[in-house]
Amino acid sequence: KNQVEQSPQSLIILEGKNCTLQCNYTVSPFSNLRWYKQDTGRGPVSLTIMTFSENTKSNGRYTATLDADTKQSSLHITASQLSDSASYICVVSTQTGANNLFFGTGTRLTVIP
Amino acid sequence: KAGVTQTPRYLIKTRGQQVTLSCSPISGHRSVSWYQQTPGQGLQFLFEYFSETQRNKGNFPGRFSGRQFSNSRSEMNVSTLELGDSALYLCASSLGASGFGANVLTFGAGSRLTVL
Numbered sequence: 001k002n003q004v005e006q007s008p009q010s011l012i013i014l015e016g017k018n019c020t021l022q023c024n025y026t027v028s029p030f031s032n033l034r035w036y037k038q039d040t041g042r043g044p045v046s047l048t049i050m051t052f053s054e055n056t057k058s059n060g061r062y063t064a065t066l067d068a069d070t071k072q073s074s075l076h077i078t079a080s081q082l083s084d085s086a087s088y089i090c091v092v093s094t095q096t097g098a099n100n101l102f103f104g105t106g107t108r109l110t111v112i113p
Numbered sequence: 114k115a116g117v118t119q120t121p122r123y124l125i126k127t128r129g130q131q132v133t134l135s136c137s138p139i140s141g142h143r144s145v146s147w148y149q150q151t152p153g154q155g156l157q158f159l160f161e162y163f164s165e166t167q168r169n170k171g172n173f174p175g176r177f178s179g180r181q182f183s184n185s186r187s188e189m190n191v192s193t194l195e196l197g198d199s200a201l202y203l204c205a206s207s208l209g210a211s212g213f214g215a216n217v218l219t220f221g222a223g224s225r226l227t228v229l
Contacts (some may be wrong), residue, residue: 043117044220089156103157103158105155106155
């Protein structure tokens with residue numbers, strides 16, 4: 001069964017600290033993995049998209065890693081800011097099937113001063 | 114360029130009523146997909162339209178329907194509303210079919226539906 005699981009469900013960190021969010025998936029065959037940031041009351045915004053051959057991709061203070069062998073991805077946030085407070089959603093795409101996008105339930109990150 | 118526009122942003126309905134939500138994609142994008150988001154379930158795929166044809170459909174009852182017009186604008190309709198339909202409804206547009214290759218989904222801000 002194609003599934004995407006994210007951990008932790010929620011996380012509180014101090015401003016300026018780093019954090020890492022996890023995404024494990026069982027989606028097969030794998031096409032790509034995307035991380036989205038969703039601010040409260042807004043739609044998700046794409047942070048990164050990685051294909052099978054990419055191990056790391058950065059977008060400013062956000063760095064995503066992908067281990068296609070273990071089917072794990074992480075999103076590392078460096079020097080967190082209050083504006084990083086949001087939900088982070090992992091989305092995995094498969095190459096086949098009618099419905100080929102699988103969504104995690106997200107990690108709710110709160111950055112406190 | 115303008116982003117994905119969803120209207121209305123907020124609406125309140127009562128059980129048994131129906132509702133129509135609208136989505137205007139980014140200019141040039143041919144794919145529009147719809148999602149339901151609730152706190153417990155996360156994002157759940159409703160359906161996707163590409164060039165006026167429904168390409169994919171999620172596991173939702175027939176009360177949920179949609180369509181896409183020749184200008185790529187899309188509408189979704191929910192009939193006979195139930196309390197459990199209260200959710201944030203998001204639409205997303207992409208150049209090509211969602212999920213394939215590196216087609217990035219651009220989401221709208223959503224329509225918050227409350228069913229009383």
